[in-house]
Amino acid sequence: MDRRSFIKKSSLAGIGLSAMPFDMIEKSNGSTSNPSTKKKIIVAGAGIAGLCCAYELKRMGHEVEVLEAAGRYGGTVQTVHDGLAGGLYADYGAENITKPGYENYWKYIEEFDIPVLPYLHRKNRMTREGDEWLTKADLQKRRERQLKKLGGLNEKESHFLSSRSFQNLRTDLERLYLGPYLEKFNDEYQPFGIGYDHLDEVPISEIYKKEGASKAALQVLGGGNTSALYKLWQSYIKNKRGYWGEYDLYRIEGGNDILPKEFAERLGTRVKLGCKILGIEHGDTGVTVLYREFGEEKKMSADYLANCLPVSALRNIAITPELPPEKKFIINEITYEQKSRIVFQARTEFWKKDNISINLTFNHPHLRTIWQVAEEVDTPRAVLMAKASAGTNPLRALEVFKEHYPGDRSNIDIEQALVKDWSADQFTPGCERGGFPMGGAIKILAPPY
């Protein structure tokens, strides 16, 4: 890959400009200058959702105040520069965006003129299976042999796959078998009441079987523990947003926290850091928020509150009048994934001496996958980012890296190991939302609860 290659926003033709919500916001701009419709709104939380929400409200002419408990904004979008040499950086949190997908995100990339780079961390990936390192081609051959042993794909599957232009067997098979089921959906926020409610208790593997999937396909598809309703719903959303299948990954040059910074810059001191919300009281004419700033409890009133906190943070806020039991139930039941980000700094791009890719999947609890970031920075040094389980010690991750590195281990010149354990961050309790267990979508989300 060309180290210096990057795409300026100008080459990202036609993205997002016609996105409906923004057109509507722009049209409504005129009316909000009217003082009778101007409202004061407190936005709870200065993660990317809170900042974006406040930015749009301000643009519409409303008065906004953002209350953030942490001393920094951005939430789970965080880029690390400190402790890394030569202008290198890495993303502790959100790592990439996709295209297609992320329509609104791309709109802001365009609006704020933010440089974006293609992110090739899944290209030429090597995967460790047992004690062997396998290239994508090796893996595919191994899979094909396994499939053959199981009797191979059936005629319907082979025919469908021959019409597909890309090689993601699992997604292709999902498309074949689940595609026809998606027609019943018409609202991504409403998976219930369209005839699939009973499927929340049925594993998706049963649907594949019912549709006549071969033994080999069933092996590829798995899903014995995934709710069919949940899987169909998620597939509908992916399909609707255009990334059920092939998509490209991108990141912001200089770190993904540039987008929250751009929002925050436009909001100025409307973003109040170090203000932890303790209570939310809804009255007849508005809302009063109790918060604490350096040990001192304070109150702020407004017409509305826009909640942009994760539900795990809401669990520790007293809300009056009480939320209806349905909402309380959701707040208590939603789970989040907990992960650690490991960052290694190396003196050189040492893997090049071994003529291998540094996109490596170790499949080890202390080190899942690793790849390079900030390769465009003009320095001989390199920075690697890895995913690991919550609570991982970076030195253990480094040991796993050294032990299983597929090249000559004496070439490894890693000189720095950093970690961000999101599970230990008191202000961002959790990363991505966890999936719903079997029967969980209905239990957690469906009316009448």
Add this chain to the structure above:
Amino acid sequence: MVISTLGVMFFYQYEISSGKGGASFKVEPSVELSLADNNETVSWGAQVRYGIQVRSPVDGNSRYGEIDPKQVFLSVSFFPNATDSSDITHQKEKTRLANQSGLTLMGQGSCFSCHADENSISGPSFTEIASSYSNGKRNKQDLINSIRKGSEGEWGSMTMPANSEYSEEEAAKMVAYIISQGSCEHCWVYPGLEGVLKIITAPKNIETGLYLLTASYTSSNEERGKDTMVLKVE
């Protein structure tokens, strides 16, 4: 509100004696539990905001961020139909608190980042773990192994990291705590220096009851301080 005056007294005593260089005896940390509304009576289903202030001669003062919130716990028990504190059967409470060393060990690690008593953030809750023990799906050794060696795919897609810093005995204490806490219907534990305590909605045929709240902190020299409070629910 109960102020632990004894603890405060000891606190000063310690400082005087440490000035003479004779700080060899142990001193309990002072723990003070306070409720936002300052009421001794709450209604069914109410949300009660609480705060815990800790001062430890060894570790410092929570007001200045010197206390590790992972070692601060609010243990809560509900006694249905009890009307005054003499009704509370301390025996039951004592048994539960006897397993406290397991809780302290858990506070030393990162357990509470993913696990919680009832509604977890990521991993299974104590209630779920305790029921997998009581229904025979897992025995104590399985649970000890999960703590020390980690696990994958046992509770959905989440990975439990290995916590090899805990000995077999320590993990056994933690398991004992998790099972007793998770299987107790009217017991809750909340880590941290503050939070919102959710009073249950009135159970059938029960009109009143008492909540026993115990805030505790275990200092780095393993001295435990606590403060208790009784709340009436009606």
